[in-house]
Amino acid sequence: MAAVESVAMGDGADAAGEGRQRLELAALSAPAVLFTVGMIAFPLVYTVWLSFQSFSSTGKQSFVGLANYAKLISDNEFWHGLWVTLALYVLSLALQLVLGVWLALVLFHARRLSGVVRTLFISPFMMPPVVAGMMWLVILDPSLGAANYILTSFGLPPSDWLASPTWVIPTVALIDSWQWTPYVALIVLGGLQSLPPSVYEAAQIDGASAFKTFQRITLPLLLPTIVTATILRSVDLLRFFDIIYITTQGGPGNASNTLNIYGFRVGFEFFNIGYSSALMLTLTAIVFGAVLAFNRLRGAVAW
Amino acid sequence: MTENPISDGLLRRLNTLQLVLAGIIIMAPMAWMVLSSLKPSFEVTAYPPTLVFSPTAENYSQLIKTTPFFSYAVNSLIVTIGSAGLGLLFGIPAAFAVSWTRISWPAILTLAARMAPGTLFLLPWYVMFRQVGLIGSYTALILSHAVITLPIVIWVLLPSFDNIPRSVFEAAQVDGCSITRILWRIALPLVGSGVAVAAILAFVFSWNYFLFALVLSNGDTKTLIAAAFNFVGEGSTNWGVLMAAATLIALPPLVLATLVQRWLVAGLTLGAVKG
Numbered sequence: 001m002a003a004v005e006s007v008a009m010g011d012g013a014d015a016a017g018e019g020r021q022r023l024e025l026a027a028l029s030a031p032a033v034l035f036t037v038g039m040i041a042f043p044l045v046y047t048v049w050l051s052f053q054s055f056s057s058t059g060k061q062s063f064v065g066l067a068n069y070a071k072l073i074s075d076n077e078f079w080h081g082l083w084v085t086l087a088l089y090v091l092s093l094a095l096q097l098v099l100g101v102w103l104a105l106v107l108f109h110a111r112r113l114s115g116v117v118r119t120l121f122i123s124p125f126m127m128p129p130v131v132a133g134m135m136w137l138v139i140l141d142p143s144l145g146a147a148n149y150i151l152t153s154f155g156l157p158p159s160d161w162l163a164s165p166t167w168v169i170p171t172v173a174l175i176d177s178w179q180w181t182p183y184v185a186l187i188v189l190g191g192l193q194s195l196p197p198s199v200y201e202a203a204q205i206d207g208a209s210a211f212k213t214f215q216r217i218t219l220p221l222l223l224p225t226i227v228t229a230t231i232l233r234s235v236d237l238l239r240f241f242d243i244i245y246i247t248t249q250g251g252p253g254n255a256s257n258t259l260n261i262y263g264f265r266v267g268f269e270f271f272n273i274g275y276s277s278a279l280m281l282t283l284t285a286i287v288f289g290a291v292l293a294f295n296r297l298r299g300a301v302a303w
Numbered sequence: 304m305t306e307n308p309i310s311d312g313l314l315r316r317l318n319t320l321q322l323v324l325a326g327i328i329i330m331a332p333m334a335w336m337v338l339s340s341l342k343p344s345f346e347v348t349a350y351p352p353t354l355v356f357s358p359t360a361e362n363y364s365q366l367i368k369t370t371p372f373f374s375y376a377v378n379s380l381i382v383t384i385g386s387a388g389l390g391l392l393f394g395i396p397a398a399f400a401v402s403w404t405r406i407s408w409p410a411i412l413t414l415a416a417r418m419a420p421g422t423l424f425l426l427p428w429y430v431m432f433r434q435v436g437l438i439g440s441y442t443a444l445i446l447s448h449a450v451i452t453l454p455i456v457i458w459v460l461l462p463s464f465d466n467i468p469r470s471v472f473e474a475a476q477v478d479g480c481s482i483t484r485i486l487w488r489i490a491l492p493l494v495g496s497g498v499a500v501a502a503i504l505a506f507v508f509s510w511n512y513f514l515f516a517l518v519l520s521n522g523d524t525k526t527l528i529a530a531a532f533n534f535v536g537e538g539s540t541n542w543g544v545l546m547a548a549a550t551l552i553a554l555p556p557l558v559l560a561t562l563v564q565r566w567l568v569a570g571l572t573l574g575a576v577k578g
Contacts, residue, residue: 024482025400032397032453033409035389039450040416043427050426106321109314117322118564120329126560126567127333127553128511130531134549135336137535138542146335146352153351182329186568239420242513246535264422268518273426280423287418 051277061274068278078279080254081262084169085283088258089237091173092180096233097226099177100184105214107185108192121182129179133246136175137162162247165255172256175243180236184229191225192218223301231294238287259283336553340546347543362543363551370534372527372548378441378520379510379527385445387505390452394501398457399486402464403472410461413454421514424450429518439521447515452505459504459570463497464490500563500570507556527552 054064072078107113107121124132140147140161148158161171199221203213241260244250250257250265257265260283267276339347341358366372401410416424428447429438437443467490475485491498516529534548560567 021482025404028396028483028486029400029409032393032413032457035393035449035453036409036412036416039428039446040424041412043424043431044415044419046427046431047423050430102321103325106318106325109318110322111315115564117326119561120326122560122564122567123333123557124329126507126556128513128528128531128556130511130513130528131549131553134531134535134545135332138339138546139332139335144348144350144352149351178328178332183568183571190568235418241421245513245517246532260420260422263420264425264514267422267426268429273430276422277426280420280426284419284423287420291418 103185104188129242386448394456398460
């Protein structure tokens with residue numbers, strides 16, 4: 001390879017070939033790059049500009065500087081939305097990581113995974129979140145739903161689920177965890193399958209118990225995979241939208257008004273595009289911050 | 304563990320028990336959705352809920368009669384196939400160029416779309432598309448959904464292209480093949496399964512995507528997922544029809560995902576987990 005290159009360097013015709021090669025590579029990525037600039041990069045910059053604007057009810061826009069950001073600080077609905085977003089995030093992530101690791105261990109110790117089991121496990125997160133919301137809306141109906149029937153037949157008190165300001169966030173976390181725990185489990189399973197078997201053999205020779213082996217060996221070795229799953233789920237959970245919009249639209253009252261739902265409604269129900277832009281850029285900063293922080297953590301736990 | 308065969312067998316049975324339990328929790332809600340869609344209208348809201356009933360297709364026929372379900376489905380297909388096609392058309396050569404040059408910023412830039420909330424893009428798009436009169440057009444919907452499909456295609460194909468030994472390309476270059484020709488004639492046939500996974504994941508995620516169509520579609524171009532929002536409003540009294548709609552909307556992604564289930568999770572992590 002090196003020899004071929006050094007020959008090519010000395011040859012004028014091949015140098016021209018290399019220039020043509022670079023041109024060809026640029027042409028190959030050009031459509032994707034142009035699309036990305038036009039649909040992602042430019043709109044991002046445009047949103048920043050929009051966040052400095054105020055839109056009146058007649059559609060007139062005027063430059064207001066940082067006023068939209070100043071408004072964030074005094075906007076109770078923003079702080080409430082941030083709280084709802086973080087509560088839903090922490091609750092869902094904790095559920096999905098704990099249950100996901102458990103499920104991964106169960107799958108790992110199963111003799112073999114048939115296609116049927118795999119299909120069953122991917123079904124929840126391959127179906128549209130909107131459909132998951134519709135489905136659970138019927139199951140969790142406070143008066144006629146199957147969930148309350150099951151609860152009461154075990155002598156437990158029924159719940160208002162999505163209709164209760166207190167329970168709506170835990171309920172949405174449950175729905176999202178139903179959908180995405182199998183995804184976390186399959187990622188962690190991939191991590192488990194790539195662990196060297198030798199470490200287990202060593203632990204067995206030392207007579208370590210199953211729990212000690214998991215705690216001292218499996219879990220630390222799995223941490224990079226778990227952090228990866230955390231990053232992937234964080235990105236979705238911090239932007240939570242679909243299931244809430246289809247089931248409660250942020251209600252009851254404003255009990256499930258996440259930042260993404262709030263920003264969407266400010267922008268497209270009240271047409272306050274400027275303020276909505278400021279809200280969404282703030283949320284984006286939160287998501288990027290979380291991804292960067294977990295990415296560093298992944299570096300720290302790598303082995 | 305291994306020195307005691309009895310507890311070993313017990314552990315295995317306990318493990319199977321947990322697997323069955325997890326399977327039931329995963330399956331039960333979906334089974335309930337399908338069962339409800341097959342119940343006669345007087346039985347679907349019966350309390351206590353019934354498990355035994357004579358199944359009927361009346362909910363499905365009512366859904367098709369009372370809503371423009373078919374035209375929504377056609378809209379969904381146009382937008383989904385259009386955006387998945389665009390994602391493949393732009394993403395395949397881009398992934399190949401990134402794999403060849405190891406210059407990864409174009410691929411990383413597309414990840415911004417994976418991380419930022421959809422509303423962030425929807426605001427400027429709305430202003431831009433309104434200025435050129437594209438609100439409610441298939442063009443706007445396909446372009447916006449291609450923002451979902453492009454990163455999927457690039458990041459699913461990148462490891463596939465990386466896995467091809469460079470000597471294969473070098474041999475072709477010695478024979479005078481251009482890079483473009485190497486991509487279409489040599490590399491692409493070698494990553495056939497990767498392309499299939501990319502195409503199916505792009506289809507599924509475009510089909511499932513809710514937010515953009517909510518704002519950028521109109522009555523004529525509304526996708527099924529956006530129409531589902533109206534079904535919920537109208538279906539609050541008629542669960543059977545609502546669950547029939549839910550079942551039909553979920554069917555295409557579920558069937559397609561089953562085809563590539565083995566490679567699906569690695570593909571979904573956008574390069575974070577190797578399959």
